[in-house]
Amino acid sequence: xxSVKIRSASMFVGGxxxxxxxxxxxxxxxxDEAQFGDxxxxxxxxxxxxxxxxxxxxxxxxxxxxxFLARMQAKEDFDIALGIVNGKIHNVTMRGESAKxxxxxxxxxxxxxxxxAGGEPTISNI
Numbered sequence: 296x297x298s299v300k301i302r303s304a305s306m307f308v309g310g311x312x313x314x315x316x317x318x319x320x321x322x323x324x325x326x327d328e329a330q331f332g333d334x335x336x337x338x339x340x341x342x343x344x345x346x347x348x349x350x351x352x353x354x355x356x357x358x359x360x361x362x363f364l365a366r367m368q369a370k371e372d373f374d375i376a377l378g379i380v381n382g383k384i385h386n387v388t389m390r391g392e393s394a395k396x397x398x399x400x401x402x403x404x405x406x407x408x409x410x411x412a413g414g415e416p417t418i419s420n421i
Contacts, residue, residue, distance in 0.1 A: 318351025367391030
């Protein structure tokens, strides 16, 4: 059995790696829709592909002072590289849509969740 390469999702701004994404939930949609006419089902339209990504955390690269919320507020795009099965990487330019921070003063914890959305991914080999 061949070894499988597993990589964390990486986040880039302006070609510079700024962090790694943890706890991802990645969704790709073709945007195709069922088309109906007088005889009933006619087929599917060719829609515009879209992507969505939810992350339970973003770990900044050592030495980087990145304010993700400020970048989202400034409407900056993030280039995200997701390592998928069989050595494929999905490269997607995404916009931050939401951020949520939860914590417990008593437990001394602080957690974040982030949501991103973008267009069609470019798929490449590792």
